[in-house]
Amino acid sequence: MQSEFLYTVLVVAFDESIKSATRITTLYSFSSTITGLIVGSIVFKVGRLKPFIVAGTCLFVVAFGLLINYRGESGASSNSGMIGAQICLGIAGGMFPYPAQASIQAATKHERKCTKSLLKVRNPS
Amino acid sequence: MLDVAIVTGLYLAIYDIGSALGNTVAGAMWQQIIPDELARRTGNSTLARAVYKDPFKFATDYPVGTVERDAVVQTYLHLQRLLCITGICLSVLLIAFSLVIRNPKLGKEQSLEYAEELANMPGSETPAAGKQSIWAWLRK
Numbered sequence: 686m687q688s689e690f691l692y693t694v695l696v697v698a699f700d701e702s703i704k705s706a707t708r709i710t711t712l713y714s715f716s717s718t719i720t721g722l723i724v725g726s727i728v729f730k731v732g733r734l735k736p737f738i739v740a741g742t743c744l745f746v747v748a749f750g751l752l753i754n755y756r757g758e759s760g761a762s763s764n765s766g767m768i769g770a771q772i773c774l775g776i777a778g779g780m781f782p783y784p785a786q787a788s789i790q791a792a793t794k795h796e797r798k799c800t801k802s803l804l805k806v807r808n809p810s
Numbered sequence: 811m812l813d814v815a816i817v818t819g820l821y822l823a824i825y826d827i828g829s830a831l832g833n834t835v836a837g838a839m840w841q842q843i844i845p846d847e848l849a850r851r852t853g854n855s856t857l858a859r860a861v862y863k864d865p866f867k868f869a870t871d872y873p874v875g876t877v878e879r880d881a882v883v884q885t886y887l888h889l890q891r892l893l894c895i896t897g898i899c900l901s902v903l904l905i906a907f908s909l910v911i912r913n914p915k916l917g918k919e920q921s922l923e924y925a926e927e928l929a930n931m932p933g934s935e936t937p938a939a940g941k942q943s944i945w946a947w948l949r950k
Contacts, residue, residue, distance in 0.1 A: 749890045
């Protein structure tokens with residue numbers, strides 16, 4: 686999500702190795718995909734989308750709060766704080782965009798004639 | 811009348827435009843703040859330009875603990891803080907928007923019964939919004 690900037694900040698300011706910096710930058714897409722799967726199966730049972738969307742947007746704020754709070758001074762707590770913030774951001778990214786998409790699709794009439802399916806392959810960033 | 815494929819395409823297009831806008835804001839802040847701040851904190855414009863050009867080479871040349879590295883670390887943390895404050899401000903807008911969307915019960919069908927027909931929305935004929943409790947959006 687903010688990988689280009691994050692990678693530079695992690696290597697230079699947090700003194701991470703290339704391996705761990707790469708892992709931390711990919712945490713967002715990792716946790717958002719897993720959260721998307723879990724939220725999807727819960728929505729299937731519950732049948733409501735708005736609670737997840739609201740919770741997702743609130744988690745965004747929490748994740749940014751963590752990012753503001755834990756931003757370096759090269760200590761162990763700031764390192765795990767950054768990892769926690771990235772996972773939190775990923776959970777938010779799994780709880781908000783996918784249900785929003787489903788909600789838009791549910792509010793649209795389905796045309797039988799048009800059986801176009803849209804597949805979008807997004808590069809994992 | 812809209813089609814699911816068109817709406818999905820539109821949503822994803824707007825999603826990508828939004829990410830591009832976010833990247834633009836972050837990139838602009840990076841470009842505007844980092845060079846001046848580096849020069850100010852390190853007090854060495856040649857070094858500041860070298861760091862801005864290739865931060866990874868600098869990170870290997872100056873290990874943590876050296877004066878130069880500490881100045882650069884402080885610059886980056888300062889910018890990280892500014893970027894995250896911008897992000898948190900924009901996320902508050904997101905919460906506001908997420909609170910005003912509808913919350914229909916999803917059934918087995920692909921589309922809602924009253925899709926694209928605002929007049930048939932359940933609840934649209936009862937303007938008793940003032941009496942609803944704070945958690946009404948959860949039950950609606």
